[in-house]
Structure formats: structure tokens, C-alpha cells
Amino acid sequence: MLTILFDGIAYGMLLFVLACGLAVTLGLMNFVNLAHGAFAMAGGYVTAVLMNRYGMPFLATLPLAFIVPAFVGLALERTLYKQLYARSHLDQVLFSIGLVFMAVAAVDYAMGSQQQLIQLPGWLQGRVEVLGIQVGLYRSFIIAICGVLVVVLQLILSKTRFGSRLRAAVDDPRVARGLGINVGLIFATTFAVGSGLAGLGGALGAEILGLDPTFPLKFMIYFLIVVTVGGTTTITGPFLASLILGIADVAGKYYVPSLGAFIIYTLMIVVLILRPQGLFARAR
Amino acid sequence: MPADPIAKTAVPPSTADFVRRSLVRKGRWGVAEIGFWAVAAATLFLLPERHLILNEIAIIGLFALSLDLILGYAGIVSLGHAAFFGFGAYMAGILAKHGFADPLLGLVVSALAAALLGFVTSFLVLRGTDLTKLMVTLGVALVLGEIANQASWVTGGADGLQGISMGPVLGLFEFDIFGTTAYAYSLTVTFLLFIVARRIVVSPFGLSLRSIRDNPLRARAVGIPVNRRLVAVYTLAAAYAGVAGALLAQTTQFVSLDVLAFHRSADIMLVLVIGGAGYLYGGLLGAIGFKVLQDILSAWTPQYWQFWIGLILVVLVLVGRERLTDKAKALRPRSRGRLAGQAKVLPTTTAGEV
Numbered sequence: 084m085l086t087i088l089f090d091g092i093a094y095g096m097l098l099f100v101l102a103c104g105l106a107v108t109l110g111l112m113n114f115v116n117l118a119h120g121a122f123a124m125a126g127g128y129v130t131a132v133l134m135n136r137y138g139m140p141f142l143a144t145l146p147l148a149f150i151v152p153a154f155v156g157l158a159l160e161r162t163l164y165k166q167l168y169a170r171s172h173l174d175q176v177l178f179s180i181g182l183v184f185m186a187v188a189a190v191d192y193a194m195g196s197q198q199q200l201i202q203l204p205g206w207l208q209g210r211v212e213v214l215g216i217q218v219g220l221y222r223s224f225i226i227a228i229c230g231v232l233v234v235v236l237q238l239i240l241s242k243t244r245f246g247s248r249l250r251a252a253v254d255d256p257r258v259a260r261g262l263g264i265n266v267g268l269i270f271a272t273t274f275a276v277g278s279g280l281a282g283l284g285g286a287l288g289a290e291i292l293g294l295d296p297t298f299p300l301k302f303m304i305y306f307l308i309v310v311t312v313g314g315t316t317t318i319t320g321p322f323l324a325s326l327i328l329g330i331a332d333v334a335g336k337y338y339v340p341s342l343g344a345f346i347i348y349t350l351m352i353v354v355l356i357l358r359p360q361g362l363f364a365r366a367r
Numbered sequence: 368m369p370a371d372p373i374a375k376t377a378v379p380p381s382t383a384d385f386v387r388r389s390l391v392r393k394g395r396w397g398v399a400e401i402g403f404w405a406v407a408a409a410t411l412f413l414l415p416e417r418h419l420i421l422n423e424i425a426i427i428g429l430f431a432l433s434l435d436l437i438l439g440y441a442g443i444v445s446l447g448h449a450a451f452f453g454f455g456a457y458m459a460g461i462l463a464k465h466g467f468a469d470p471l472l473g474l475v476v477s478a479l480a481a482a483l484l485g486f487v488t489s490f491l492v493l494r495g496t497d498l499t500k501l502m503v504t505l506g507v508a509l510v511l512g513e514i515a516n517q518a519s520w521v522t523g524g525a526d527g528l529q530g531i532s533m534g535p536v537l538g539l540f541e542f543d544i545f546g547t548t549a550y551a552y553s554l555t556v557t558f559l560l561f562i563v564a565r566r567i568v569v570s571p572f573g574l575s576l577r578s579i580r581d582n583p584l585r586a587r588a589v590g591i592p593v594n595r596r597l598v599a600v601y602t603l604a605a606a607y608a609g610v611a612g613a614l615l616a617q618t619t620q621f622v623s624l625d626v627l628a629f630h631r632s633a634d635i636m637l638v639l640v641i642g643g644a645g646y647l648y649g650g651l652l653g654a655i656g657f658k659v660l661q662d663i664l665s666a667w668t669p670q671y672w673q674f675w676i677g678l679i680l681v682v683l684v685l686v687g688r689e690r691l692t693d694k695a696k697a698l699r700p701r702s703r704g705r706l707a708g709q710a711k712v713l714p715t716t717t718a719g720e721v
Contacts, residue, residue, distance in 0.1 A: 109498070115497075115498060115501065163681070163685065166685065167684070167685075170684075172444055172497040172498065172501070173438070173444050173497075174684050176444065176446065176501065176636075177636065177637070177640055177680050177683070177684050178680065178681055178684040178685070180633050180636070180637075180677075180680060181676075181677040181678065181679070181680025181681035181683075181684065182677065182681060183677070184633075184673045184674065184676055184677030184680070185673075185674050185677035185678055185681070186677075187673060187677075188670075188671045188672075188673045188674030188677065189674060191670065191671065192670075192671050192674070300629065300630075304505065304506075304509060307502055307505075308502075311498060311499065311502050341517060342517070344509070344513055345510060345513045345514070345517070348506045348509045348510045348513065349506075349510060351502065351506050352491065352503055352506045352507065352510070355499050355502055355503055355506075356491055356494065356503070
């Protein structure tokens with residue numbers, strides 16, 4: 084029981100790292116980016132390739148799993164995404180679905196359609212018993228890393244100059260520009276960091292979520308649930324939503340496997356009907 | 368005293384008149400339209416070896432037409448339209464499997480069932496922003512997909528629904544392996560439903576839908592019952608999609624989970640975008656374009672054709688998808704010139720943020 088809770092929390096934390104970039108682009112910048120999972124997949128593949136082909140240790144690949152998607156994200160934002168901020172949601176949806184299709188087919192072409200396996204280092208494998216609970220070492224590792232990330236992100240957003248500039252740019256880009264804030268730069272940086280975090284999440288999650296070319300399609304709905312259910316005005320909303328989603332998913336699969344994803348989708352619909360602004364957001 | 372040029376014509380006893388006349392004019396069949404359907408009918412005899420793919424085109428065209436009704440005319444962004452398509456397909460398949468082999472009966476039942484589903488779920492898309500609608504429609508399709516996957520004693524689960532055998536259409540025409548009957552059947556159904564849709568969009572009801580799409584707040588202020596109209600058109604579109612799904616199930620005699628998959632909703636959006644949303648031929652032309660494109664691409668790169676489909680989507684959006692349809696409209700200068708003179712009487716507003 085407590086083990087399930089623990090696994091659920093680890094899963095939820097992972098989802099949060101994967102989805103928090105989307106929380107900013109979708110929630111704050113109001114851009115419907117269905118291709119977010121593609122960046123996560125990129126991070127996962129960076130780790131898989133570096134480990135399996137070049138024998139790099141797992142930990143050493145993680146920074147690269149952040150940097151590569153971040154640069155890809157930056158390049159795409161500057162060239163393509165930027166032009167679509169002001170366009171209709173339909174255009175954004177079509178554009179990002181197109182990107183997903185391209186990413187799926189391209190990875191399939193380059194890497195093959197099979198599942199990528201990652202050999203975790205020995206000290207992250209296995210379980211230990213803490214206070215009578217079976218605790219997976221790798222999952223504790225994920226919780227630790229993601230926990231630190233959450234705190235750092237929250238601090239950056241609420242305490243730093245960059246954070247307040249970002250919030251200003253999001254609230255009213257025109258006025259922010261008038262005050263001398265370089266909105267384009269802020270958005271580009273945020274997009275890059277969001278993509279990088281997704282990549283990091285993809286690398287960390289390769290072991291738990293699995294990694295194959297259809298990753299962006301499979302988990303797209305999860306990211307979207309996190310963001311829409313969590314609401315988009317704060318970072319704590321998506322965080323709580325990912326924890327709930329993670330725990331509900333793990334517990335659901337354990338106790339009532341036949342209902343599968345059914346519960347989650349239904350819950351999402353119900354929440355969205357009752358609170359279109361998200362569970363933890365105040366209506367604007 | 369300088370006279371306001373608008374003031375002279377401002378007493379418009381003609382407004383209602385004008386609208387009525389313009390609707391009637393739009394309701395007339397043009398030469399190009401008649402030509403389009405004549406060519407479609409001619410393919411029945413001229414392209415006998417292509418009937419299988421033509422059948423698919425007719426079905427996809429009907430499905431895209433259904434999406435056009437809600438997306439192009441009413442402005443509801445849906446990412447889960449396959450829900451109704453798949454529901455209709457399973458309905459028809461299950462009916463046929465249990466001995467009700469008459470195709471037309473299957474169509475009617477599927478249409479009614481999908482309409483019921485559409486009516487119930489339409490209340491979910493009335494609220495919230497575009498994003499909420501997107502998520503809710505997507506969620507409905509996913510839930511249905513899960514149900515179809517789990518309820519394998521009815522639907523066959525991941526193996527698909529097998530053992531469907533259809534009776535002859537109208538008791539006269541048996542389905543053959545070349546797809547000739549299937550194509551004739553799908554084309555006829557699509558054509559009949561197209562006529563109905565055409566009648567609807569040139570009615571005052573259709574006009575009110577477009578005004579809701581352009582500016583819901585204003586439409587409400589003018590006295591259009593926005594929610595009721597949206598529920599009605601969503602239900603209608605669901606029925607259309609259900610019929611399209613039923614056609615697919617009956618003519619291929621097989622239903623798999625694929626009919627409810629996400630990529631089907633995404634594909635149909637692409638179809639509509641290729642053809643252009645907001646006019647009825649968009650879906651049909653898009654279906655032709657999409658299927659031909661898919662045929663060429665998958666013959667060229669069988670495994671990776673999705674890449675090129677994705678690229679086309681991206682390029683289409685970046686270039687501006689309205690531009691394509693605008694060009695198509697510019698080809699018909701007649702209607703444009705006639706409207707231009709009277710357009711000043713009826714000032715239009717651009718869609719505002721609400």
C-alpha cells in the first residue's frame with residue numbers, strides 16, 4: 084500500500100518534470116504545444132544512445148539530455164514557434180501535431196521502432212526496506228532530483244528578476260515590452276529551459292515509462308492532463324496535479340487493472356467540466 | 368449639409384430581404400458543383416480498378432464534411448471527432464455480426480446512436496476555452512477507445528471485430544470484392560448527406576452558426592440561442608461521423624480499435640485543412656488530396672510516410688492555410704462582385720476576443 088503510494092509519488096514527480104515546460108508554454112504563454120513530448124523523447128534518446136553506443140555512465144548523460152533538447156527547443160522556437168504565438172489555437176494544434184508526426188517518423192527511421200533499454204548503474208538498482216516499506220532506489224533517486232528541481236523552479240519563478248520579468252511578459256507582453264523587457268528573449272529562454280527539462284524527464288523516465296518512437300503520442304495526453312487539470316497560474320497547481328495523476332495511475336493499474344486508463348480520462352473530463360480553469364486555479 | 372452616404376441607405380427594409388436573397392442565391396447549384404458530382408459518378412464506370420480507394424475517399428470525405436460542420440461552420444475545435452466515427456463503426460459492425468445484416472438499417476441505427484452520443488457529449492464542449500474543448504473531446508475519444516479495448520466480449524478488443532457479413536444493399540446489390548457496390552453505396556450515401564448539409568448551411572440556421580463562430584458574444588446579443596445551436600450542430604455532425612464510420616465497417620466488413628485512435632482524429636483534421644475549412648467541398652476535396660497523397664507517399668516510403676504528412680501540416684500552417692481557400696474563392700469572381708456592391712449596407716465585424 085505504502086509502496087504503491089511511494090511509486091505513485093515518484094511517477095508523479097517524473098510527470099511534473101516532463102510537463103512543467105508545457106505548463107509554462109501552454110499555461111502562461113497560451114500556446115497549445117502538442118509536440119512537447121517530442122522534446123522529452125529527444126532527451127531519452129540522447130541518454131540511450133550515449134549509454135548504449137558510447138558507454139557513458141548514466142549520470143554523465145543527464146546534463147546532455149537536458150542541453151540537447153534545450154538547444155533544439157531554442158532553435159525551433161526562434162525559427163518556427165515564434166511566428167505562431169499570435170495565431171489561432173487551431174493553427175497551433177495543427178502545427179504541433181505535424182511536428183509530432185515528423186518526430187515520430189524521424190526517430191523511427193534513425194533508431195528503429197523497438198523499445199530502447201537503459202542499463203541503470205548498480206547502485207540505483209534494487210530496493211531497500213525503510214521503516215517497513217519497500218522502497219526502490221531508483222525511484223528515491225528520481226524523487227530526490229525532481230524534488231530539488233521543483234524547489235529551484237519555484238524559487239526562480241517567484242524570487243529572481245528573471246522570474247518576475249517572465250510573469251510580466253506573460254501577463255501583458257505589450258506593456259512589458261514598453262518597460263524595456265526583452266519579451267522575445269524571455270520567451271525563448273523559457274521555451275528552451277522547458278524543452279530541456281522535458282528532455283531530462285525523458286531521460287530519467289526511460290526506465291519507468293519506456294522509450295520508443297511513439298512516446299510523444301503516448302504521453303501527450305498525460306502532459307496535457309497535468310497542465311489543464313493543474314491550472315496554469317502557478318507552478319504548484321501542475322505539481323499537485325502530477326502527484327495526484329501519478330498516484331491515481333499507479334494505484335489504478337495495481338488495484339483495478341481492467342479499468343486501465345479509463346478512470347484517469349473520466350476524472351479529467353469531470354474536473355474540466357466542473358472547473359474549466361483547472362483544479363487549483365482561481366477563475367480569471 | 369453634408370449627407371452621410373450611409374444615412375441614405377440606412378433605412379434597410381432590405382436587410383432581411385437581402386439576407387434571404389443571398390441565401391437563396393447561395394443555395395443554387397453552380398456548374399462547377401454539378402460537374403464535381405458528375406465526375407464522381409463517372410468514376411463508377413471509368414475507374415473500375417480503383418473502386419476500393421475511391422470508396423475510402425468517399426467515406427473520409429463524409430467524415431471530413433462532418434468535422435467541417437462543427438469546426439468550419441461553428442468553430443468548435445475538436446481533437447476527438449473519431450469518437451463518433453468509431454462509435455458508428457462499432458455499432459454497425461456489432462449489429463451485422465448479430466444477424467441484422469441489412470446495410471441501411473445499420474446506417475440508420477449507427478447514425479442515431481452516434482447522434483445520441485453527440486447530444487450527450489455536446490454539453491461538455493459548451494464550456495471553457497478552446498483548450499478545454501480540445502481536452503474534453505480528446506478525453507471522450509480516449510474513454511471510448513478504452514471501453515472498446517476492455518469490452519472485448521462485445522468489440523473483439525485488440526483483435527478487432529471479425530466475422531461481419533453484410534447483406535445486399537436494398538436487397539438487390541451484393542457487396543463484391545472489387546468494391547464496386549461498396550463505392551456506389553458510399554458515394555450515394557455521401558451525396559445524399561451532402562445535399563442535406565448543403566441545405567442546412569444555406570438556411571438561416573447555418574447563417575446563425577457562422578455568426579456564432581465569428582463572434583459568440585455578439586451572436587448572443589443579437590438573440591441567437593448560442594448553446595442550443597451548438598448542441599444541435601454537434602449532434603448533427605456526430606450523426607454524420609457515425610454514418611461515415613458505419614460505411615467503413617460495412618464496406619470493409621471489419622472494425623478494429625484503429626477507428627477510435629487519436630491519429631484518426633488528427634488525420635481528419637489534416638484532410639479538412641488540405642481542402643480548406645468553412646465550405647462544404649473542403650472536406651471532399653481534402654479527402655481526395657489526402658488519399659492520393661497518402662497513396663503516393665506510402666508507395667514511396669511505406670514506413671515513414673507520416674513524416675511527410677507532418678511536414679505538409681507544418682508547412683501549411685506556416686504558409687497560412689487561409690491563403691489556399693482564399694485563392695479558391697478568388698476563382699469565383701462572380702459572387703464576389705455581386706456582393707461587393709451591397710456589402711456596405713451590412714457592416715461586418717471581425718472576430719473579436721471574447
